[in-house]
Amino acid sequence: MPDAAPASSFAARHIGPRPSDVGAMLEALGYPDLDALMDAVVPESIRLRRPLVLPAAVSEAEALAELAAMASQNQRFRSYLGMGYSDCRVPAVIQRNILENPGWYTAYTPYQPEIAQGRLEALLNFQTVVADLTGLPITNASLLDEGTAAAEAMALTLGAVEADAPRFLVDEQCHPQTIAVVRTRAESRGVAVEVGDPFAFRFEPGVVGALVQYPGTDGAIRDFRPVVERAHAAGALVTVATDLLALTLLTPPGEWGADIAVGSAQRFGVPLGYGGPHAAFFATRDEHKRAVPGRLIGVSRDREGRPALRMALQTREQHIRRERATSNICTAQVLLAVIAGMYAVYHGPEGLRAIARAVHRRTAGLAEALRGLGMRVLHDAFFDTIVVETDGPTAARIHQAARAKRMNLRSLSPTRIGVSLDETTTDADLADLAAVFVAGGAAPAPAMAAEDAIPAAFRRTSEYLIHPVFHRYRSETEMLRYLHRLETRDLSLTSAMIPLGSCTMKLNATTEMIPVTWPGFGGLHPFAPLEQAAGYRRLFDDLEAWLAEITGFARISLQPNAGSQGEYAGLVVIRAWHRSRGDDQRDVCLIPQSAHGTNPASAVMAGLRVVVVKTDAQGNVDLDDLRRQAEAHRDRLAALMVTYPSTHGVFEAGIRDICRIVHEHGGQVYMDGANLNAQVGLCRPGDIGADVCHLNLHKTFCIPHGGGGPGMGPIGVAEHLAPFLPDHPVVPLGFPQSCGTISAAPWGSASILPISWAYIRMMGPDGLTDATRVAILSANYIAHRLRAEFPVLYSGPGGLIAHECILDIRPFKSKAGIEVEDVAKRLIDYGFHPPTVSFPVAGTLMVEPTESESREELDRFVDAMLAIREEIREIESGEAPRDNNVLTHAPHTLDVVAADRWDRPYSRERAGFPTPETRAHKSWPAVSRIDGAYGDRNLVCVCPPIEEYAAAGA
C-alpha cells in the first residue's frame, strides 16, 4: 500500500500521489481501496496472487553504495581493441549540461516540434556533421548501432535493386559484430550473404549490393574506387561502414561513389559504456531519401513564415506504413546523437582535425617504432589502427605483457595483434605500448610522427563544417549558454507532465541516473575480457533474474537495443524454434488491427507474412476472426503478436483464450511489452500464456527517453525458447541454437542498465506493485473526470480502463471545425505536452499519466482539458469564429503574443496565459504551428544557411 510506505522511502518519492490523494481519487471512482479497484480492472483469471519474489527495497543511498561496489569490480584497462569502439574525452560542459541534465534526457521523441526546437536543432547539427564528413547529403537523426545501421543499409539496397534471389557481398574486413548482425538480418529476409575480399567480388546478376569498411577492421585504408565502378556497372549499390574521425582526414565515401555510409558516432564524445548507448549514423544520396530508415529531421517553416524544424517524410515510418515501412525502427539514439553533434560544435572542424591528426600521428609513430624494433606491421596506409604479425609464442607473450600493464590489445588471430589508438592516448601510453612488444620491456619511447602517413590518394581536400554553428562556440561560457538556450526551447519532464499514451513518461530518478557516468560503468570496452567486467556480470545476473520474475519467463536476453529490436529478436527466436522442429514453413504472423505499426514492420523484417486479425466494437481482438484465421493458416501459423493490456488501454478478458487458440494451431504468442507498466506485480506475460515478450526498459523501468532514445528492449522467453536466444560472435554467450546476433554489442546498451537495476532495487516488490496500482488509478481518475466532456473510447467492465485512456476529439470536427491537432496544440499554450495524437485511433488523444504524477498535476491537466472544452463550446455557439479562434491559432509563441500587431478576436492574455498557473511558469513554444507539407516538399536535412534565420528575425 502506498500509505504503508514510509514518507522517506524511494517508492514514496517515485509515486506522485500522496496516500491522502490516493484515498480521494479512489473515493471519486467509488472504490474503497486499491485492491478493490485492481480486482475490478484486472481479470481474475490472470491475476498473480502472490507478491513478486524480489529483494526488499533499499534506500537511495544503499542502492548507490551497491552500484558503486559493482562499478569497482569492473576493471578499466587501457583499451586498444578498436573494432568500432574508441575511448574519447567527453567535454565536461557537454557531460554536465546534456548527458547529466534532465532538461535534455527526460524529453520525448520530437513529435510535437513546436516544443522541441532545441533538440531538433541539435539533431540537425548532428545530421550536418554526418553529411559533411561522409560526403553524402541525406542523413538521419541516428540509428541504434553500427551493426544494425549496416543491416538497414542492406534493407534499403534490397528495396532499390530488384533481384529474384538477392545476394549481398560483405567485406571480410568489416567488424565481426557487423557481419554477424547483417547475416542474421539477411537470413530472415532470404538474402544470401557472401563474405570475402572486396577486390575479388564478382558483381554477377543477383548481387544487389556490397558492404565494405573504410578503414577496415584491420586498420588498412583501401582504395575502393574500382569496386564501386564494378558494382555500379552491374547495377549494385555500395555501402561503406566508416569512422567520422578518420573522415576528417580521409577522402569521404561520397566523393568516391559510395551510395550509403554507416558507422558509429561514439568517439565523438560518448563514453564506451561497455557497448552503448551510442548513436550510429546513416547517410545516402538524394535519390534514396524516401527509403531512409529511422527519423529524419528536416527544415520547414511555421505559420509566421519563420524557419522551423520537425521530423520529415514520416510516411516512410512504421507508424504510418506498417508492414510496408522501410524499417521497424522507432526509438533512435537522440541523446547520444545530440552529444556527438555538440562535440563537433565545440571543437569545430579545426579542433576535430587536430584530434584526428594527433591520434593518427601517434599511430604512425608507434608503427615506425615497432618496425624499428624489427616487428612486422602489416599495412602502410592506416588511420588509427595497426596490425602486427608475429609468431604464436611471441604474440602470446605480448598479450600477457600488455595484460600485466593493464592494457587490452586485440587478437585478430593467434599471430596477429591489433592496436587501435584514440583521443585519450598519450605519449606515455605510446612508451608503454612499445615496451610490451619487446621481451624484457626496454624499448625507446616512440614519438608522434611529424607528418601524416596517409597516401596522397586518400587525403581529404574538401572542406567540412563550414556552417557558423561549428565556429561560434569555442569558449565554455558561449557553449554553456548555447546548450542552455536550446534546452529551454523544449518541454521536458522538468517542466510538466508528458502524458503520452503508450510511452510511459514516468520519473527518471536522479539516483538511478547518477551511476551512468561513473567511469566504472562508462569506461569499459564491450569486448574487454570478461574477467575485467565482474561488476557488470553481477548487474546483468541480477537484472535478468528480476525481470524473469516480473515477467514469469525462464530466461532474459539483454541484447536488443530498443523495443523494435526486441520484437524482431523475439520473432527470429520463434522462427528458429519452429525450424528446429522441422517447421520451416511456419511463416504466418497474425496481428490484430489495433496493433502498433512496429509489429507488422518487425514481422516483415523477421521474414514473416502478416495476416491481420479483426478488432471487435469494444476494441478487443475478435475471437471468432482469430479462430478463423488460425484455422485457415494452421499449417503455416508461426506467431501472434499481441499487446497487453491492448493498445486501446484495456485488460482484454479473452487473453487466455487468445493464447490458447494460437497454441492449438501450432503458433507461438509474442507479447508486445509496451504496456507492461500496467502488469508489474498484478499479472505476468509468462503466466498469461505468452512465449516471448519484450520489455521497454525506457518505459516501465525508468530509462529516460533522451528526447528519442536511448532505449533498451530486452526479451523474456519461456524455457523451450531459451536455447535460441541471441548470441554474439566476439563475446560468446552460450546459446547452442541461437537465432543469430541482433545488436552490435553483446548486452546492448549496457551502461544504462544500472538505471533499471536501481529502480527495481529501490522499489522492491511492494513498491513496484504499488506503482502499477497507482498508474491504473491515475488513468482511471483522469478518465472519470473528463468522461462527461470527452467520450472515453474503449473500456472494460464497469467503464474501467488500464493505465491509459483514449479521449475522442472527433465529435468536435462537425460541431466546431476543431480537430485533434488543434486541441493538442492548444494544450501547449496551457504548458503541457500533448498526449499521443491519433494513435491507436485517428482523431483521438491517448493519455497515460503514469504513477509518478501528483494529484495536483493530474488535476491541472484535467482542468486544462475542461477549459479547452469551454473554448470549443464558444465556437459551437457561434461566439467565436470557426476559422479564427484560440484553438486554430494554437500554439501561441511569445513573439506572437507580444507583437505590436494584434488582430484576433480574443485577447493576448487568453492566448498566452489561459490559466493563472501559466503566469507563474510555463514552457513557451519556440515557433508557431509548423507547416509540415512545406518541408516534406522541399527536403532540407542539414543546417540551412544562417541568413534564413537572420532574415526571419529569429
Add this chain to the structure above:
Amino acid sequence: MAHVPDDLRYTKDHEYVRSSGSAGEITVGITDYAQGELGDVVFVNLPKPGDTLDAHQAFGTIEAVKAVADLYAPVAGEVVSVNPALEDDPGVVNRDPYGDGWMITLRAADPAALDGLLTPEAYRAHIGG
C-alpha cells in the same frame, strides 16, 4: 462538401476517370474528397509511360504529411503519359484535383469496362454525401 463533377466516372478507391473521347483514352486522378482526407500532398509516385496495368492494380502511391495511399487502376490498360508537374509541385493535387492535378492518362484495354465505373450519384452516395 467535396466536389463531385457530373461529367466524370469514379471508383470506390476515390479515383476519377475522364474520357477524352478518343479511342478509349482516359485521364485518371484522385477526387476532391480524397485529397481532402489525405491533407497536403507532398509526393506522388507514378508509373512509366508504356507500363501496362490490370484493373484494380496499384500503380503508384500518394503521400501526405501523415498518410500514404495507393493509387489503383480503374480499368486495365496501358499508361500513355504521367503528369510531369507533380514532381515539382505535388500540392497541385490539393488545389486542382480534377484539372492540373491529374495523375496519368491510360489507354483502356476495353473501353466498355468504363461503363462499370461509379456514376457521380453512386460516388456521392459512397462518400456519404
